[in-house]
């Protein structure tokens with residue numbers, strides 16, 4: 001690959017980067033893995049701990065409900081903790097944490113396992129069993145990692161709800177998952193202020209009948225309401241003798257669920273993407289190892305929130321499966337000053353730094369001087385995720401942060417894929433703005449409406465043609481939706497919902513979503529959620545939301561609102577509506593702009609034509625209008 005002349009702007013890896021990489025020859029590995037992907041994943045699975053090995057690597061009898069490592073017995077938490085505690089890594093740091101106000105906590109692998117065992121005993125004492133759902137709602141504090149691993153240890157299914165979501169979003173997720181337990185922090189710090197998580201949860205719990213117990217983590221210490229018989233302080237339970245008893249991890253089937261994670265789709269309510277212990281473990285372990293090239297001496301920082309899939313796969317599970325040291329920071333990147341992240345890299349000696357384009361664009365604006373005050377020479381690899389990275393941000397990341405010596409891993413993947421799907425490795429030539437090629441063993445294509453592969457440099461729908469171990473298994477409570485949403489447009493292929501093109505070197509360039517998903521600051525939101533929040537306001541009859549290009553956020557939300565008869569169109573109402581969306585869904589969903597309309601463009605069958613609104617806003621041709629209602 002390296003010898004071939006490539007098109008466009010190319011950054012070739014240094015010989016040193018190649019020599020140090022786990023995978024030195026991408027082409028060779030790719031050929032092997034693609035010819036026999038079952039064999040490739042089986043070999044990777046053999047590197048992990050199984051109480052019992054599988055009977056069958058891949059069961060595709062009931063497509064698209066694929067099963068991986070069927071018959072195998074394992075537990076992902078065992079592989080994250082016990083495996084390492086049994087080796088020289090016992091006293092190695094597993095988790096290094098810094099709070100927004102500067103305090104820090106560290107956990108060795110041994111200490112983290114101890115915390116997880118105590119927490120697991122508490123869960124068991126509350127009657128939490130294999131298959132029960134446990135919702136977790138807190139900020140970026142070590143307890144969130146402990147809580148996730150404890151659920152896995154007892155075989156419960158965790159459902160982490162992003163701490164930036166609000167009442168309605170939390171209520172919907174508690175209710176849909178029928179969670180038995182909610183683990184919530186009293187509050188979370190953000191930019192010196194306290195977000196009253198427990199108070200939000202109390203409101204959400206009013207309509208969540210399934211929740212029997214609420215475990216409250218003390219973080220901020222502000223007074224909270226404790227409902228007798230339902231709410232308990234976690235620290236009090238952890239000090240009971242029962243918490244300190246010996247604990248045996250559940251031996252689980254490879255296909256037993258590990259977690260559900262709600263994410264926005266094309267229509268309707270967010271859907272619960274379900275991942276399992278076995279396949280997800282093999283996928284995140286392998287991609288973490290090859291792409292971030294994890295070595296024992298590394299300190300890895302993924303800035304994502306555990307409430308999103310990146311936090312699950314590459315803040316918690318992927319790094320711990322590899323025995324790495326993870327770093328976690330509680331607060332905002334520019335608090336109290338725009339150098340906070342760079343100072344953390346310097347002080348904690350971070351080697352691998354994985355973040356989102358929106359954050360980079362936000363920090364770029366403050367100028368290079370904030371960065372240059374710090375010694376960032378510990379860095380050796382960088383990563384980007386969540387949305388296409390514009391070449392300008394890529395180059396700033398490469399030059400100003402990486403000092404032109406750190407390759408950037410631009411990783412494309414989704415909540416549904418569980419693991420990286422299109423990504424470079426440190427030994428691969430890079431092009432700013434492209435995630436390069438599919439991970440070895442993953443077969444992807446770009447198709448036109450009719451399902452033919454498009455020519456190089458033409459845009460089309462990105463699909464995945466073969467199964468992979470960390471793939472979504474089902475949508476909890478709604479398996480039909482899995483089939484409809486992903487496997488129907490092109491039977492036999494997984495439809496990603498993204499459009500893309502492939503260049504003459506086979507490099508893939510993501511263009512963006514082709515459905516009603518909007519990526520705001522890398523966060524995934526659905527037009528439906530924003531619209532239903534607006535319509536729940538007493539003044540609103542109908543609403544439509546679209547994503548509009550935004551310099552820092554990638555996209556921002558514009559909303560168009562038809563008011564009920566007789567309601568007056570005022571500036572104050574616009575403010576109220578924005579506040580209302582923030583209260584219902586969360587501050588990230590707050591529309592940037594709201595416009596009152598007398599009617600909304602609709603098809604004759606009554607579907608809102610969002611593309612017409614978008615074209616009008618952008619001042620471009622709206623395209624075919626033949627289905628537009630009079």
Ligand code: WTA
Nearest residue numbers: 385386387388410411412413414415510524
């Ligand atoms: C987008 C986040 C371009 C894409 C891991 C995808 C990206 C959606 C990239 C999934 C990238 C993610 N380049 N676009 N490197 N990574 N996306 O489920 O549109 O929150 O479909 O998972 O993010 O978002 P999700």
